[in-house]
Amino acid sequence: MKKTLVIVESPAKAKTIEKFLGRKYQVKASLGHVRDLPKSQLGIDIEQGFEPKYITIRGKGEILKELRDAAAKAKDVLLATDPDREGEAISWHLAHALKLDMNKPCRIRFHEITKPAVQAAMEHQEIIDRPLVDAQQARRILDRLVGYRLSPLLWRKVKKGLSAGRVQSVAVRIICDREDEIDSFEQQEYWTLHGSFQSTNENGLFDAQLIEYNGKKIDVSNGDEARDLANRMRSEIYSVSSVKKRERRRFPAPSFTTSTFQQEASRKLNFGVRKSMMLAQQLYEGVELGKEGRVGLITYMRTDSTRVSDLAVQSARQVLLSRFGKEYLGSIGKKKSNQDQEGAHEAIRPTYPDKTPDQMKEYLSRDQLRVYRLIWDRFMASQMAPAVFDTVTVLIQGGPFLMRASGSQIRFAGFTALYVEGTDEDEKDESTLLPEVAERQELKLDQVEPIQHFTQPPPRYSEATLIKTMEENGIGRPSTYAPTIDTIRQRGYVFLEEKRFYVSELGRIVNDILIANFGEIMNVEFTAKMESDLDRVEEGKMGWQQVVGLFYQDFETALVKAEQNIEEIEIEDEVSDVVCEKCGRMMVIKWGRFGKFLACPGFPECRNTKSFLKETGTDCPLCGGAVVERISKKGRKFYGCENFPECDFISWDKPVDKNCPECGAYMVEKNTKRRGTFYRCSSKECGHEETFDDENENGVTS
Secondary structure, three states: OOOEEEEEOOHHHHHHHHHHHOOOEEEEEOOOOOEEOOOOOOOEEHHHOOEEOOEEOOOOHHHHHHHHHHHHHOOEEEEOOOOOHHHHHHHHHHHHHOOOOOOOOOEOOOOEOOHHHHHHHHOOOEOOOHHHHHHHHHHHHHHHHHHHHHHHHHHHHOOOOOOOOOOHHHHHHHHHHHHHHHHHOOOOEEEEEEEEEEEOOOOOEEEEEEEEEOOEEOOEOOHHHHHHHHHHHOOOOEEEEEEEEEEEEEOOOOOEOHHHHHHHHHHHHOOOHHHHHHHHHHHHHOEEOHHHOEEOOEEOOOOOOOOOOHHHHHHHHHHHHHHHOHHHEOOOOOOOOOOOOOOOOOOEOEOOOOOOHHHHOOOOOHHHHHHHHHHHHHHHHHOEOOEEEEEEEEEEEEOOEEEEEEEEEEEEOHHHHOOOOOOOOOOOOOOEOOOOOOOOOEEEEEEEEEEEEEOOOOOOOOHHHHHHHHHHOOOOOOOOHHHHHHHHHHOOOEEEEOOEEEEOHHHHHHHHHHHHHOOOOOOHHHHHHHHHHHHHHHOOOOOHHHHHHHHHHHHHHHHHHHHHHOOOOOOOOEEEEEEOOOOOOEEEEEEEOOEEEEEOOOOOOOOOEEEOOEEEEEEOOOOOOEEEEEEOOOOOEEEEEOOOOOOOOEEOOEEEEEEOOOOOOEEEEEEEOOOEEEEEEOOOOOOOEEEEOOOOOOEEEO
């Protein structure tokens, strides 16, 4: 009996769905795309309506032959690639390569690899969605035109090996613009005054901040004024002018979209976007669960939707009921979604909510488990009741001074018993207790402390905040964030230091050239409009050739002008004071994937490279050598001795030339937004801390 051939992208996915279909089906993998534009040439006939020239991808000949042979013997051929633009395009290319009739249903789509989802897809075979294919084709052609016409211009004018892209160049501009904001930022000094009060019927102290003086909002810009106010505050008599109590509810975040998943994995797991998506792909395609066989553990991980199915909600509620109790269940009403509630796409969620992370622990790698736990916790928490806080605001009057104390206490944990969303700032303590006080009650002022502050420039982008900004501005789509960030780092345009993006000299030069000569391409709003036009192509409201044609007309004009206007730029490598031990030349500083490194300028005759050692000005506490900055294989900064491997001293925190007065261990420098710079003993058993005096850089015991 002839079998029905089902084609998916990956062998893992093939193994997972094969067990759902039975003996009448044969499942094979294409290993992604089988056809693409040629690498050696533009591959687009501009004069013939931007007609693409597709060829079989090198190395895919044997796979394609195997698929053709299987298709010739099969009863039917069904294409089960991923349910997005890229997946639809793979199906379209497969249909061409296998000479399938695309007017007949040959396409099946499912958003989770479970038996009900796969069997339901088999009952609803469809034709290939040509507008979806056209949208992917338009993006591919636009990116090819920009990359293959603009990059050679940069090679001729600036440096070999550079690249420009419709999305990647805008991402670099976003980072450059933030760097400009930081450079132009003028720091302003300001002071706040804090008082410690004691209630007449309480032993504990509580803090309040000065907010008004003589009925006007307080604004203190220098230390003399702050100290003068503090002296006057000490002579006043204080009493409670008002007490306001209210209930505050905090609702859970919805289940993950691709963007929010990438951001949260960066914040909580310290994973780059590529690693996060790779691990999610593995969980989606299926993992061996002992006797149960291969099981897909999450729904499709490329989605803009926060919708979840009613069946998944019911399953989650049963798990939550048994684990937490009825009071922790959220309301059953419809959740607000950014997509049509009846749409096929769902948020990223576990396919089987009853498969808890603890149960999956023995089957998953450490990183797979961390990603699964993140997705499971987020989805389950989204179905839980809000957290409830009792908040208290106390206003305290003392002559012309009005002070405010705020506190909150969690009354009901709700979803926070399971999961709390990460932030890009330091976490704040939700619970701050205030003593019971009543209006007109007198309070004793224990002490007044003036505290100096300085306004801070906007923070540099992390991977999470860059993705968030790109999404908010409509730059790229979920599937493009990871390759975009990878590309701009690999090209040396930007680099990560302490999880923040910095622009390299090369990135700045390329950005300035592109803005000066291709302002529209580099414009955030223009790039967002292009994404909207691609969405219209997907919806069948606009032709792909129209989108490409409108773009190319202005692009070609700008190319001609740029060729005439851009002068050749020579970027010289910075010469270090390190002598190459192999050939005697002075080594130069270059930028790589993990930041700076030293290379011999005699390349290719001499290929010597070594780590770039940036001295911290601190002596090694073990051998007295210089402590230098180093970069781990994962791109994380740490500190080590220059005499490695003879001396094995390492520290994740920057050591300082100061020993702990309590135990004698070396001290390290710490820095947080809330506390600023301070010193902490490196010994975990000790934990001694000292404040940082910026004037003489001496620690003052806290």
